[in-house]
Amino acid sequence: MEQENNNTMPKYSRLKEYLKEQMKRGVIAPGSQLPSENMLAEEFKISRHTVRQALNDLENEGLIFREQGRGTFRSYPTSGKGKIVALVTTYISEYIFPEVIRGIEEVLSAAGCTLLLASTGNDQKKEAACLESLLQQKISGLIIEPTQSARKNVNLKYYRDLEKRGIPYLMLHAYYPELDPAYIIMDDEKGGYMAAEYLIQLGHKKIAGVFKADDRQGVKRRDGFLKALKKYGVKITPDLLGAYETAQLYSYPYQFGRALFAKGEQPTAMVCYNDQIALMVLEALRDEGIKVPEEFSLLSFDDSSLAVASEVKLSSIKHPKAAMGRQAARFILDMIEDKVIKVRQVYQPELILRSSCRALV
Amino acid sequence: MEQENNNTMPKYSRLKEYLKEQMKRGVIAPGSQLPSENMLAEEFKISRHTVRQALNDLENEGLIFREQGRGTFRSYPTSGKGKIVALVTTYISEYIFPEVIRGIEEVLSAAGCTLLLASTGNDQKKEAACLESLLQQKISGLIIEPTQSARKNVNLKYYRDLEKRGIPYLMLHAYYPELDPAYIIMDDEKGGYMAAEYLIQLGHKKIAGVFKADDRQGVKRRDGFLKALKKYGVKITPDLLGAYETAQLYSYPYQFGRALFAKGEQPTAMVCYNDQIALMVLEALRDEGIKVPEEFSLLSFDDSSLAVASEVKLSSIKHPKAAMGRQAARFILDMIEDKVIKVRQVYQPELILRSSCRALV
DNA sequence: TATTACAAGTTGTCTGCACAAGTAAAAAAA
DNA sequence: TTTTTTTACTTGTGCAGACAACTTGTAATA
Numbered sequence: 067m068e069q070e071n072n073n074t075m076p077k078y079s080r081l082k083e084y085l086k087e088q089m090k091r092g093v094i095a096p097g098s099q100l101p102s103e104n105m106l107a108e109e110f111k112i113s114r115h116t117v118r119q120a121l122n123d124l125e126n127e128g129l130i131f132r133e134q135g136r137g138t139f140r141s142y143p144t145s146g147k148g149k150i151v152a153l154v155t156t157y158i159s160e161y162i163f164p165e166v167i168r169g170i171e172e173v174l175s176a177a178g179c180t181l182l183l184a185s186t187g188n189d190q191k192k193e194a195a196c197l198e199s200l201l202q203q204k205i206s207g208l209i210i211e212p213t214q215s216a217r218k219n220v221n222l223k224y225y226r227d228l229e230k231r232g233i234p235y236l237m238l239h240a241y242y243p244e245l246d247p248a249y250i251i252m253d254d255e256k257g258g259y260m261a262a263e264y265l266i267q268l269g270h271k272k273i274a275g276v277f278k279a280d281d282r283q284g285v286k287r288r289d290g291f292l293k294a295l296k297k298y299g300v301k302i303t304p305d306l307l308g309a310y311e312t313a314q315l316y317s318y319p320y321q322f323g324r325a326l327f328a329k330g331e332q333p334t335a336m337v338c339y340n341d342q343i344a345l346m347v348l349e350a351l352r353d354e355g356i357k358v359p360e361e362f363s364l365l366s367f368d369d370s371s372l373a374v375a376s377e378v379k380l381s382s383i384k385h386p387k388a389a390m391g392r393q394a395a396r397f398i399l400d401m402i403e404d405k406v407i408k409v410r411q412v413y414q415p416e417l418i419l420r421s422s423c424r425a426l427v
Numbered sequence: 428m429e430q431e432n433n434n435t436m437p438k439y440s441r442l443k444e445y446l447k448e449q450m451k452r453g454v455i456a457p458g459s460q461l462p463s464e465n466m467l468a469e470e471f472k473i474s475r476h477t478v479r480q481a482l483n484d485l486e487n488e489g490l491i492f493r494e495q496g497r498g499t500f501r502s503y504p505t506s507g508k509g510k511i512v513a514l515v516t517t518y519i520s521e522y523i524f525p526e527v528i529r530g531i532e533e534v535l536s537a538a539g540c541t542l543l544l545a546s547t548g549n550d551q552k553k554e555a556a557c558l559e560s561l562l563q564q565k566i567s568g569l570i571i572e573p574t575q576s577a578r579k580n581v582n583l584k585y586y587r588d589l590e591k592r593g594i595p596y597l598m599l600h601a602y603y604p605e606l607d608p609a610y611i612i613m614d615d616e617k618g619g620y621m622a623a624e625y626l627i628q629l630g631h632k633k634i635a636g637v638f639k640a641d642d643r644q645g646v647k648r649r650d651g652f653l654k655a656l657k658k659y660g661v662k663i664t665p666d667l668l669g670a671y672e673t674a675q676l677y678s679y680p681y682q683f684g685r686a687l688f689a690k691g692e693q694p695t696a697m698v699c700y701n702d703q704i705a706l707m708v709l710e711a712l713r714d715e716g717i718k719v720p721e722e723f724s725l726l727s728f729d730d731s732s733l734a735v736a737s738e739v740k741l742s743s744i745k746h747p748k749a750a751m752g753r754q755a756a757r758f759i760l761d762m763i764e765d766k767v768i769k770v771r772q773v774y775q776p777e778l779i780l781r782s783s784c785r786a787l788v
Numbered sequence: 789t790a791t792t793a794c795a796a797g798t799t800g801t802c803t804g805c806a807c808a809a810g811t812a813a814a815a816a817a818a
Numbered sequence: 819t820t821t822t823t824t825t826a827c828t829t830g831t832g833c834a835g836a837c838a839a840c841t842t843g844t845a846a847t848a
Binding site for chain 4: 102103104118121132133134135136137138
């Protein structure tokens with residue numbers, strides 16, 4: 067693997083590769099004895115010292131163990147147990163991540179693996195630091211939610227490094243097309259389209275939208291949203307289209323909500339990037355004295371616990387959350403076991419109707 | 428260390444110990460070059476091969492690195508960086524845990540450490556499995572929230588094992604007194620007392636309470652609650668005192684809420700184990716047609732995001748959440764660095780007033 | 789001055805040998 | 819038959835030497 071089997075490779079390395087291959091193929095079963103050092107030396111026409119060099123390496127890698135006077139044996143592979151799978155998300159406590167993480171942890175712990183957790187705060191510098199420290203650990207696989215996925219990623223080299231080391235990784239929620247990785251995502255564009263279409267079919271003509279600008283999910287949802295407006299001939303008004311970045315998360319949505327009616331436009335409905343945003347907009351609308359859903363329809367994404375916690379139960383586009391996490395964990399385990407090379411799954415959006423939208427009469 | 432420095436020890440082992448000692452004393456500084464193999468061979472009157480045997484071991488232990496043509500160098504000790512701290516909580520996604528976890532992760536990643544996460548679902552069997560697999564990993568420290576802390580713990584042996592291995596651990600939210608461990612907890616009894624006292628001072632005379640029975644936090648909060656009732660001479664009615672265990676989490680609180688007024692008692696206020704329970708009770712009260720806070724006062728614990736998500740903003744006893752997580756992480760890091768042996772911190776409860784309670788006139 | 793070639797020193801690979809220490813089974817002795 | 823000893827094997831430790839591959843500083847060259 068490391069090099070070709072040509073003669074440029076040192077003899078002890080060739081022996082190592084040979085033995086590894088034999089183990090992989092099952093010719094040398096776990097627990098069974100390897101040929102003695104002298105036999106290997108004779109067979110490969112190399113000195114015993116060179117054989118020992120190879121065996122020392124294999125011993126350090128944990129593939130074999132030796133007992134003085136008895137012989138050398140293949141060690142019992144721990145069969146996936148005790149492996150570490152790393153998870154890097156943008157956030158840990160916010161939004162729907164806790165549930166996704168729970169789903170992942172569920173499957174991993176059931177498989178006897180442990181979960182190494184890190185978060186980036188959606189900051190590429192922190193993502194670099196995370197990957198840096200994860201690469202120091204002996205991780206068997208990585209599930210990662212890309213950071214500011216709509217921007218150019220500066221940390222591609224870490225992913226290349228993972229590939230070099232043969233550590234599989236799986237991207238969640240979004241992915242960098244340059245890497246052509248395994249991924250599990252939502253069909254966010256379709257989701258955006260469905261959201262807008264639903265409001266249009268309720269009779270809304272002036273529909274606002276606010277989306278996250280630095281995540282691919284946000285861009286996709288907006289694209290689908292605009293696509294639906296265009297398809298149904300609904301006018302797209304710049305004033306009604308909001309965009310924010312991570313840093314503005316706690317200020318922009320409320321302000322946008324307060325400013326919605328200031329500019330003469332009189333929107334009757336709105337699509338929000340997610341429930342978190344929708345609640346902030348809801349707060350703004352309440353402060354403006356506008357009642358939801360009587361005077362204004364609100365539709366958002368992710369169907370999080372927030373959607374049912376408020377007095378107005380939000381209609382929202384479902385996110386599989388824990389199920390997606392479990393699926394991601396199963397996939398990465400399969401990838402670690404070499405069962406599958408590259409998985410790709412796209413969840414179809416589904417609209418959960420509650421009481422935040424109303425048909426215009 | 429492994430043996431005495433007598434002659435029974437192999438030569439290469441003696442050289443290893445010698446070099447380790449030199450590094451420990453700082454004679455060989457990190458990054459600095461070691462004597463060449465030939466020099467060491469000459470100095471110790473051993474063959475170069477034997478020197479290499481020692482150096483190979485040290486290289487595998489990560490203490491030195493070698494560069495062909497340049498020499499052998501002491502590697503830079505990662506000084507606390509790259510260490511793994513494990514965290515075992517009852518839940519990951521529910522309740523306030525995400526925020527606690529976030530706080531912990533914040534501090535750890537800033538210190539260059541990584542977080543190994545596992546959850547028990549408040550099940551002692553799963554706790555055993557967690558600890559089992561964690562002990563296989565090279566963890567430097569452990570933060571753990573005890574499982575069903577009000578019950579007798581069957582997993583004490585794992586903690587003894589940790590102690591034997593010199594791996595520090597810190598208990599969160601509750602602790603097993605048998606272990607006399609380091610801990611960070613809330614003063615739950617005082618919190619329960621404060622909650623009841625507040626409602627009593629508002630003029631309530633019939634106060635219900637529902638608490639978790641299998642966690643020490645629940646028991647303590649109930650104890651404080653009852654203590655206050657007794658002190659102020661408020662009658663304690665068994666029908667108004669609810670207790671549930673983990674398995675009943677999603678059924679009991681709602682049923683208890685619905686049944687509150689069936690038995691002739693007419694409580695005017697209630698203390699709930701936490702916000703999550705309070706919301707379920709709130710749902711039950713709504714279905715019973717009872718308005719909060721007009722007809723009924725509700726007070727709960729933890730000041731979680733749920734407390735402000737509902738239409739009735741819950742008054743709640745504050746939980747430090749992320750701050751507590753950060754503190755826990757700082758403590759465990761200190762313990763790993765041997766700066767402190769055993770830390771103990773008890774957070775004082777604080778009542779956050781919102782709009783779920785009203786004074787009786 | 790800048791470049792190239794060389795020399796000295798480093799670790800990497802490899803051979804061959806010898807004996808020690810430990811295991812397991814066969815052989816010998818009780 | 820049971821016990822002890824021997825023997826033949828295993829891996830562990832150690833020596834001496836050789837050349838390859840690589841780095842670095844110095845000397846020779848352009």
